Amino acid sequence: QKEVEQDPGPLSVPEGAIVSLNCTYSNSAFQYFMWYRQYSRKGPELLMYTYSSGNKEDGRFTAQVDKSSKYISLFIRDSQPSDSATYLCAMRTNNAGNMLTFGGGTRLMVKP
C-alpha cells in the first residue's frame, strides 16, 4: 500500500463549482497535513497547513483532516479558472522534522 494516495484526475469543473480534493494515507503517525498548489513548471506553493484532526478555513479554501479515517480533504468554493493547477497533499510525522511525504497530485481544470 502506498503511503499517500491521491486521485490523479484530471478533475474538470465549471467556474463557480465547489471542488473537493482528497488524499488517503496509511501511516497513522502523520500529524501535520499540507496542501500545495503547483502550476505547470513551477514549484509547489503552500495553500493550507493543519495539525492533527479538524477543519481550517482560509478564504475560499477549507482543509479537513479525519485522522480516524486517515483521510484529508481540500474544498475550494466558487472555483475560478485561475485555480486550474495540480494540487498536492503532503504530510509528515511529529518526529520526521523535515521530511514531507507527498501524494501524486490531482490535476484540476476549472472551465470558464
Place this chain on the structure above:
Amino acid sequence: EPEVTQTPSHQVTQMGQEVILRCVPISNHLYFYWYRQILGQKVEFLVSFYNNEISEKSEIFDDQFSVERPDGSNFTLKIRSTKLEDSAMYFCASKLGDRGNSPLHFGNGTRLTVT
C-alpha cells in the same frame, strides 16, 4: 513576498558529468531542503540541512549527491556523476524554524536533463 530562488531553471548535461544546482533560500530561514520530482511522479524528499550539516536524508541521496552552504546565502546540490535516471525537477525549499507550524517554501525548481 520573499521567495526561494533557484538557478539555472534548466540544466542539460551529459551522463557522467558533474552538476551543481544552486538555490538562494529565504534570507532569515534556517532549515534547507532538496526535493526532486521525476516527470509524472511524486515529489520526493532528498535531504535536509541545518546548522551546516545534513539532518536527514532519503535513500535516494546516495554518495553521488552532496549539499553545501558555501556562504551565508547559497545552498547547493551537487551530483558527482550524473545518470540518466537523475533527470528530474529539483526543488529547493526552506523554512524558518523547526516548529510544527513552520511551513516549507519551495523554489520554482531546476529542470535537470541528463543525456
